[in-house]
Amino acid sequence: MNGTGVTEVPLLEVRDLVVTYPVRRGLVGALRRRPRRSVHAVEGVSLRVRTGEMLALVGESGCGKTTTAQAIFGMVPTVSGSIAFRGQELTSMSPRAMRLVRRKMQLVYQDPYESLDPRFRVRTTIAEPLRIHRIGGSKQDRARKVADALARAELQPPELYAERYPHELSGGQRQRAAIAASLILGPELLVADEPVSMLDVSVRAGILSLIDDLRKRDDVGVLMITHDLSTAAHFADRIAVMYLGRIVEEGPANDVVRDPRHPYTKALLSVVPKRDPRRRTAPQILVGETPNPIDVPTGCRFHPRCPVAEDRCRTIDPALRPVEADGGGHAAACVLVGGEAPVRTMTGDVAGEG
Amino acid sequence: MSRILIDPGMVDAPPKRTRGSWIRDVLRERPSAAVGAALLGVFVLIAIFAPLLEPYGIHEQVGPVFGPPSSRHWLGMDDGGIDMVSLLIEGTRISLTVGFAAALVATFIGGGVGIVAGYFGGWTDTILMRITDYFLVVPDVPLMIVVAAIWGPSLFHIIVVIGILLWTTTARIIRAQVKSVRERVYVKRARSLGAGNVRIIFRHVLPQVAPLMIANVVLAIAVAIFDETALAFLGLGDPTSTSWGTIIEHAFLRTAMSRGAWWAIVPPGICVALVVMGCYLLGQAIEDALNPRLRVAHLSVKTFRLRTLAGRGEEAV
Amino acid sequence: MSPPLLEIRDLHVWFDLPHHRELHAVQGLSLELEAGERMGLVGESGCGKTTAILAVMGLLPPTASVAGSVMLNGDDMLAGGEDSIRPHRWVDIAMVFQGAMNALNPVRTVASQIVEPMELHGIASGAAADRRAGELLELVGIGSEAGGRFPHEFSGGMRQRAAIAMALACGPKILLADEPTTALDVMIQAQILDLLVALTKDLGLTLVLVTHDLPVVAQVCDRAAVMYAGEIVESGPMDTLFHGPRHPYTRMLFAATPDLYGDEEVLSIPGSPPRLDESIQGCPFQPRCDRAFDRCETERPRLAAIDRGHRAACHLNDVAAVPK
Numbered sequence: 002m003n004g005t006g007v008t009e010v011p012l013l014e015v016r017d018l019v020v021t022y023p024v025r026r027g028l029v030g031a032l033r034r035r036p037r038r039s040v041h042a043v044e045g046v047s048l049r050v051r052t053g054e055m056l057a058l059v060g061e062s063g064c065g066k067t068t069t070a071q072a073i074f075g076m077v078p079t080v081s082g083s084i085a086f087r088g089q090e091l092t093s094m095s096p097r098a099m100r101l102v103r104r105k106m107q108l109v110y111q112d113p114y115e116s117l118d119p120r121f122r123v124r125t126t127i128a129e130p131l132r133i134h135r136i137g138g139s140k141q142d143r144a145r146k147v148a149d150a151l152a153r154a155e156l157q158p159p160e161l162y163a164e165r166y167p168h169e170l171s172g173g174q175r176q177r178a179a180i181a182a183s184l185i186l187g188p189e190l191l192v193a194d195e196p197v198s199m200l201d202v203s204v205r206a207g208i209l210s211l212i213d214d215l216r217k218r219d220d221v222g223v224l225m226i227t228h229d230l231s232t233a234a235h236f237a238d239r240i241a242v243m244y245l246g247r248i249v250e251e252g253p254a255n256d257v258v259r260d261p262r263h264p265y266t267k268a269l270l271s272v273v274p275k276r277d278p279r280r281r282t283a284p285q286i287l288v289g290e291t292p293n294p295i296d297v298p299t300g301c302r303f304h305p306r307c308p309v310a311e312d313r314c315r316t317i318d319p320a321l322r323p324v325e326a327d328g329g330g331h332a333a334a335c336v337l338v339g340g341e342a343p344v345r346t347m348t349g350d351v352a353g354e355g
Numbered sequence: 356m357s358r359i360l361i362d363p364g365m366v367d368a369p370p371k372r373t374r375g376s377w378i379r380d381v382l383r384e385r386p387s388a389a390v391g392a393a394l395l396g397v398f399v400l401i402a403i404f405a406p407l408l409e410p411y412g413i414h415e416q417v418g419p420v421f422g423p424p425s426s427r428h429w430l431g432m433d434d435g436g437i438d439m440v441s442l443l444i445e446g447t448r449i450s451l452t453v454g455f456a457a458a459l460v461a462t463f464i465g466g467g468v469g470i471v472a473g474y475f476g477g478w479t480d481t482i483l484m485r486i487t488d489y490f491l492v493v494p495d496v497p498l499m500i501v502v503a504a505i506w507g508p509s510l511f512h513i514i515v516v517i518g519i520l521l522w523t524t525t526a527r528i529i530r531a532q533v534k535s536v537r538e539r540v541y542v543k544r545a546r547s548l549g550a551g552n553v554r555i556i557f558r559h560v561l562p563q564v565a566p567l568m569i570a571n572v573v574l575a576i577a578v579a580i581f582d583e584t585a586l587a588f589l590g591l592g593d594p595t596s597t598s599w600g601t602i603i604e605h606a607f608l609r610t611a612m613s614r615g616a617w618w619a620i621v622p623p624g625i626c627v628a629l630v631v632m633g634c635y636l637l638g639q640a641i642e643d644a645l646n647p648r649l650r651v652a653h654l655s656v657k658t659f660r661l662r663t664l665a666g667r668g669e670e671a672v
Numbered sequence: 673m674s675p676p677l678l679e680i681r682d683l684h685v686w687f688d689l690p691h692h693r694e695l696h697a698v699q700g701l702s703l704e705l706e707a708g709e710r711m712g713l714v715g716e717s718g719c720g721k722t723t724a725i726l727a728v729m730g731l732l733p734p735t736a737s738v739a740g741s742v743m744l745n746g747d748d749m750l751a752g753g754e755d756s757i758r759p760h761r762w763v764d765i766a767m768v769f770q771g772a773m774n775a776l777n778p779v780r781t782v783a784s785q786i787v788e789p790m791e792l793h794g795i796a797s798g799a800a801a802d803r804r805a806g807e808l809l810e811l812v813g814i815g816s817e818a819g820g821r822f823p824h825e826f827s828g829g830m831r832q833r834a835a836i837a838m839a840l841a842c843g844p845k846i847l848l849a850d851e852p853t854t855a856l857d858v859m860i861q862a863q864i865l866d867l868l869v870a871l872t873k874d875l876g877l878t879l880v881l882v883t884h885d886l887p888v889v890a891q892v893c894d895r896a897a898v899m900y901a902g903e904i905v906e907s908g909p910m911d912t913l914f915h916g917p918r919h920p921y922t923r924m925l926f927a928a929t930p931d932l933y934g935d936e937e938v939l940s941i942p943g944s945p946p947r948l949d950e951s952i953q954g955c956p957f958q959p960r961c962d963r964a965f966d967r968c969e970t971e972r973p974r975l976a977a978i979d980r981g982h983r984a985a986c987h988l989n990d991v992a993a994v995p996k
Contacts, residue, residue, distance in 0.1 A: 061857035074547050100549045108547055115540035120562045126541075133550045171944050182544075201716040202884060203928050207940030228858065231887070235930040235938055258932060272862035274887035276929050278910040281891055286862045290827050658754040659732035662686070662739040
């Protein structure tokens, strides 16, 4: 099914996405003529998800990963850039066309306790997408589709779970119900925003394996948003690390985790606690905290905290460059990677090549 | 295939809580709610069965003007010699009808404004809220007096006037609730799936907001009845109908006080007080039940208790 | 061998439920804490770990009843209820609550909130207290000048440091930290954990780290106790727990935690924890255990010594009883 994925149109392709929020000055600020500031939530993000592939978008809070996911679904306005699903541009689509595309893209939310309406039985919530899009045929057809979705989400026997209310289910079961509700329309792309961070450890693996199985068995493409590098390392095919609105490193999961090239990735990996007490690595703890996305540093956005920053890092804003000449899809945005680093401009053009 | 085995981890379902049992829980936990509900219930029954309960006709003179209470006329007679008990029973029907109707009008308008403002936000919200503010700021009673005076007395006008002034508080409360429900994840999910606004409002927002509206209606009834009584007392009510307010008004105008005919003035007042109290007790209890956080007392002088393990030895590890 | 600094013996906590029922939140917890060590208390939601340390601090609500003993330097703090705990609270043993960083008083300066416990417990007052507060702020890495600022001016990590400084105000020997880094980014988490380790080394502080995050405990603690359904099912040195666990829950919990470099499959634990408002027959973990046998259904295992410092509550360790 996905043998020669190289030339195939990717399931999801985001190019140079920019999302900014204006910061409200308020009346006093306007009177005092304070300059208008913006939150630079996403400043030029490009990523690609192929059929049957899981890309993990990893980063700390404020890095813009959730905003990227929201932009993909049109929940926040995109300032510039393109978001294409199977080659169709989403940012300029009519609402009617969007509704059709939306059936193929589903979002799984972080909070299993909130993503189900407490007043609806599970079967009602799962059948809702069918009702909204007015598909699904007769009542029996719908019931059967609901049962199928429940079975795919491993809630067996489906009839038992269909009749329950959310408060009668555990956190893991609720998340599976939410996943079933996403599956009923037969999506091709699943975006999971921290799908297990609110669940107990003993339950997480099941949910993540479920998502992984959907990917392998049904060729669903998955974009997983997470702050947990261990989860990403374990389940994802590719990892993209975000910092302050940009992707600073991306590549096959194994490569990024075992051979990180960007100083931020290296530091992040070193401070992730390992479960084996014998493997206590010397953590490279960065000084200070991630700056506010309102005040993004000039030049390389990481340079104030970078342990190996050089003078030129204050003025050069590096673009993602392949780390090895042979590609392999591993790239990092650092002057120390891959030769003379080209500079990014705000329009996404890469200037100063060579 | 996923490695998780069959998940028999069905959380043992807590006892099924249907809508009915929720009300029973409220009544059981808070005796004040039961008292309020009982009071209200009694008056509602009286209002419904009024014609059957009235011992004498309300236009039938059965004794002298301001006749005192006797064994046949427990509360005596009014300024027209009409039996007070019958008048009170008739008044129950009118006062309660006006109260309920006005409260419903207010809740519909207030609920509607609150939902629209809270859900759509932006300019809609701003404009609606400024209108609400205007009505909030205008003094109720003088406006009611002016409108009733201009528009003329009739039950219908009274209901509308009270309703128009009552909706503002409801609007604010509902708007706040709608704003918070709108941000809930399951609503966002429905929107991202492509559900239309109407669908979301009716299926997701309204059920969450309905209990609050119910609590509000109950409290609004109290205010509406009080307002009607006040208006009638001031002579702006419908003179052809018999409400508690008109009873008091007639008695007052015919100098019942100086004649010592307390039975013509006090009983209707007590009725108003009882109904209002009943509404408040019930309404407060429903509000508290909806907002469990109000109930918890964090600051407590009492601390945890000690227990010995005598007799539990075999359980101790 | 010096006696342990803190010894919890057979701690039970019950919470009143409506209709004359009870929730048996802590079911016979026993633990020893040596001076200067870093002990982890690990468990998932509902296992009773927070309730247990609140019981040790005497901070349970009136709906709770407590049995057992908590010995601090030979004194049973629990024996006299609130009266016997109060002299020790904050002065000998202190706690950083879950979400403490969000519970700072927004209308008072950070320094004043550190001074407050000092004055209440008669440790210091006036200029001496201010000076000490400044020292504490330096110690936790905020800096004494920041003391005049308000909590909302601090980031999450800094507020957590302030909460730690508040807990240390009266110079306690034992610090109980409940999920101190759960809401924080991994880099800030590393900073806070680094701080806690430094405090144990520099101040001779004894730390109990309560969390559901196993890797955090693996990195920071020397020893750990694993809790399930209100009791400790295994305790021992960190290394032993990972490389030689003797309770299936411990083993499965580690197996359910993805590792950055590990390639082994990550496995869920099927089922869910038992209800604590009903009495439990046999081993509480038995319904979910992959190695349970008949004795596990009828007899509740006791916490028994496997080795020096290593204990587990599992029938499988009783070699004679396990069927072939």
